[in-house]
Amino acid sequence: YIYLFRLSISPPLYLFASSTTEEQSRDYRKVMSEEKKDFMSEPFIVKNIDYDDDEEATIVDDYNNSQGKTSFSKTCFHGINALSGVGILSVPYALASGGWLSLIILFTVAITTFYCAILIKRCMDMDPLLRSYPDIGYKAFGNTGRVVVSIFMNLELYLVATSFLILEGDNLNKLFSNVGFNFMGFELQGKQMFIVLVALIILPSVWLDNMRILSYISASGVFASGLILASIFWVGAFEGVGFKNSDSDVFRLNGVTTSVSLYAFCYCAHPVFPTLYTSMKNKRQFSNVMVICFTICTFIYASVAVLGYLMYGSNVESQITLNLPTDKLSSKVAIWTTLVNPIAKFALMVTPIIDAMRSRFSRFLPNKRASGFVLSTVLVASNVIVALLLPFFGDLMSLVGAFLSASASVILPCLCYLKISGKYRRLGFETLVLIGITLTGILVVITGTYRAVKDIFGRF
Template identity: 75%
Template structure:
């Protein structure tokens, strides 16, 4: 594993203070610096909350609007299931002290095939999240500066397309960096950003004339349940980083407590945003709630600008593992891995731009990521790996039945959610 990948695992979503990370050949992950138990616990909780906090907060009002008020139950159900799956990851790692990453768990359970499957799902999820960042930037900048566009080589680029290109040009140098430490500190503001966005939306509703009595809300809509579940699943897609978070802890027995704190606080934040957004805009709420906010209000601009900053900082941290994975598979005779990294990083950004311009549908793309990738990586795979590593599949009991039930539920979400999201994307092309 390269230095940049170590930087990613230790800083972007976790910002953990570990010294060395296990690579594919099996070096053992070393623990955190010596801290007091209380300090280590609070830091780990912060890192866990930051891992779970992301752009999903922008889409939960749309998720609630899709399924109606009763779909809020599904948010809590998804939180409970994904919390349980985080504990399953801990149990897998407790069975073998050499395990230090999510692909390691896949390898322990199903050999090289398991490692490959886990790696594919994790990297594909990171790739599409990076794409969604560019779409998000384009949509929100276009709202702030409407009716902007220009001609390039005889082609007219509208405001949204132009801002996608500008955002890509802005993040491109960060992809070339060897040291991502500065960006990791900015991306650690994910917790703060979520709080600012939530407070700003509340301020818009309470004091800027929107109000919280929208009459367009509904109690239940069966047609939108798959969309709701997919977006809720996307909110809890941090499981690939939990193994590194776990190995970085001094007192690993506190991991369940950390997960309880993280999932409780993040679920409260997501539920609060969903309720506020749905009360304010009803069925008219958009896939990003910032697109509903009146831009002439200061509070709205604070929410939108906060939304814009965090993805810019996190973009390089998200795509770095993909670049490093590709670079590490280059033949040993490759003359300059540094030059290869620059080329691969540039190519990845260009491909992200192409996808963002061809599929400029933030909500539908998040549906696809949540249904196909997040549900698989955060629900189905942890249960399958635990069943195999623990040997529970050999004996039938209550826990085995629960695990099988969760796997079947996850598969249903994957199939129905993926079908619906692909259908929606094709319908908008």
């Protein structure tokens, strides 16, 4: 989703470290005054460039006077698209893991992440030069903050792309069971075969230089989420499944960490919000955009979770589509909708990582096109290997939600706001709230990551 918004809204600008406080200030203004490529593709160190006061004032004025071009409605569309992803398939499983009362956790996570989105807006308001999430990290904690934010964003993109392959393998294996091939003694069956096959289909799209067409296709995520919700309801109401499954629990303490992790994964779009904010014509309406986006997405997530749990109880799979009967038209609509969107989004997910790798290894691979070809192929191959070694969609999403989403969408916004605003210097009500959210986020990271890793190893 990060690369999607880089294409469809405006190219985000990123900044990098220098050695002293005065030099940081000058480098900050210089780098922010020029259009850069993706932040992952830039070097970690930039040369120090001196400016006089008039030049610095001009740069700041340019950004103060700059206006985005995106309307309120289009920003809402982009925000909903960023928040609505493959997490919709796992919310019934999250509800089954924690029981009915875990719906309270879903709403709590939604409110908390909404508040953190507003914190990101406040950080952006404090400095007109801030244009991206790594910018905020740099403003708060210097180069260390930028590097930490970049690592979390890269790793999250990588694992989400890997989860796409697992998702495709699971659902294609459900549609076409007992399919395999044998080539010169090398045999692949079922899910593993489909993971490799989908990767081969996706690979040419990763080689493309122009991702704009794919960005438009992947933007259909807004409609895909609504279509999946409608299809699941249709299966339950009119296809004989019903909503009377009695195999459900009010509360399951041992599954709470899994629920929290999966719910957190559903709201992991915060790295996109700075780009959304800077793209708006009227930035004062950004809070209203967030209200609309979080309300609509939370309604969809809660609806799918309740419908799926009512239909299948504790037997619900980590992807609700794996429970749907394949002989029904509405089920096929849901499954094929689930399959198409990740294929379009895969290249958008991994392209920032490829850009970063290309920048790191540019001295060894001077040919830009050849280096992109080699690095993208190696990256997709590594995605396939991870997907084959860890083909557990629910557990992998729990790991991403606990370790990466909770960090990037909850902990980092709170810490950055505390530092940039200076609220850490004085103890007030909001400061206590921020500290409480941060400590809770750290607890989720520790317990959720431990549980996810334990569940993954427990499957071997």
